[in-house]
Amino acid sequence: MNVLVVNAGSSSLKYQLLNTDTREVFAKGNCERIGIDGSFIGHEENGVKDKLEVELPDHRTAIKHVFDILKTVDAPIEGIGHRVVQGGWYFPESAVVTDETLGWVREVAPLAPLHNYAEADVIEICREMFPELGNVIVPDTAFHYNMPEKAWRYAIPRDVVDKYHVRKYGAHGTSHRFIWRTVHEMMGDKTHKLVSCHLGSGASLCAIEDGKCMDTTMGLTPLDGLIMGTRCGTVDPATVFYLNRVAGMSIDDIDTMMNKQSGLLAVSAKSSDSRDIEEGANSGDANCQMAMDMFYYRTSQLFAEMAASMEGVDTMAFTAGIGENSVTMRAGVAERLKWMGVEIDPELNKIRSDEPRVISTPDSAITVLVVPTNEELMIALDVEELLGK
Incomplete structure (x- = not known):
């Protein structure tokens, strides 16, 4: 079709x-x-x-x-x-x-x-x-819709949740769904508990157990979770009240700051593009190095959180702009997950390819893959299925 x-x-x-x-x-x-x-x-x-x-x-x-x-x-x-x-x-x-x-x-x-x-x-x-x-x-939110209630519900009054539909919706669901499909085709019964790592200018992780989303890092909006190109990721929600009351910033000003002026751009004081930040770090720019360190730290933290939602993990997959292309970023995240038994092969990690591939060592407790995402194909397959009916 x-x-x-x-x-x-x-x-x-x-x-x-x-x-x-x-x-x-x-x-x-x-x-x-x-x-x-x-x-x-x-x-x-x-x-x-x-x-x-x-x-x-x-x-x-x-x-x-x-x-x-x-x-x-x-x-x-x-x-x-x-x-x-x-x-x-x-x-x-x-x-x-x-x-x-x-x-x-x-x-x-x-x-x-x-x-x-x-x-x-x-x-x-x-x-x-x-x-x-x-x-x-x-x-993008559909894949996450039926995650367990304990994962999507926020601890705020039920009448507010019900009236205004406040819950964790997540994002990148079409990408995460494609990653599960591809990994399962490759690994078969070796994969039951996958953490899909969609790392790009927008970034999120998703815990997928036997094809079902158990949790994800983005929340009501795509601002929550990981540090991203210009998005701050998770911060104390009271930061908004504080900046409004003490700094005199309007809600719109704070919204713009957190969505468009924060993240890797703010920490590096250089760029929202990971390639520029890697180059800066290699040249001795301390701010760029801090941006990378924070990215590794936050990603590894939330990886463990996703694993906890499934009470285990056997596979992780890197995808999207950073996940598919940055040898340095993949290595940095994997290094912080050594305590969980993650071991990637440095030579396999350097390979550039449009094909999905395993980059972990045979001894790694968690199989690590790089899987180029293809949201367009996933969407097209849905069209074929639904219109075919």
Whole structure:
């Protein structure tokens, strides 16, 4: 089945047209700076990259350009899958788009206002332009929805939880689900308790026992958990009250600071990009070295927390931008987990490949893998399954 996968962000729109049977990617690209001066579309087809400078005042215009571009591709679209950041309390799994399910995406948008509104608009446009095609919503939160209540519930009054749907939702669920699928295909019955380590500009860990999410590090929003590129991760919630009362910062100011000015960027005082931070640390920059040390420390801490949620762990998998590409970061995290029996082979760790691979030693108590994630394929497979029914 030829599926168009669409991932609409606040000012961007990524797309990929692929076949679920052959796994062939016919075309892919990204509409950048939507609603901002200097907008353009980066398109790749048959290994050839092209940059189209076009005005993209809104997502409606962007998706129309995408469909125009894809007219020349010799692969008719048979279904459309939409990555939705926040499924809220409505989506325990992916769902076919109807008036009702599209309404749900908008209803839960206050939990992810920069993404859900744009995603809902794009879904609506796709339905208008191609009413004959089925659309499927694939929420990042769905994989985590049925984690045990002791993991998702917060210790705040039940009436507040019930009225405002305050709970741990997590994120990166589509990626974590793909990692479990791939690892289980490779390892079979050797893997029952996996900690999936999605380490990138946004980062989260997920405890997966026999295919079921037991816990994850992101919370009500993707701000919680690990230190990330510009996000602070877990801090004492009273920090917000303190900065509001004592520093005179508004809630919006604190929100911006914690989401866009914190994390690796704040600690390194250099960059949110781990490659720049590694380079700085190698040059003797103490702030960059501290950023790396904190990243190792926090990741290893929460790894142990994820293992505790399953009362054990037999496998860990690194994925996403940092997890797939940074030899240094993987080694640093593994070093802090030696006490749990983690041993990686330095030579295997250096190998760069697009294929999933084991990098641990035969004696390691926990099998360690690097698994390139493929959220687009996971979304496309959901489209094929749901529209096939």
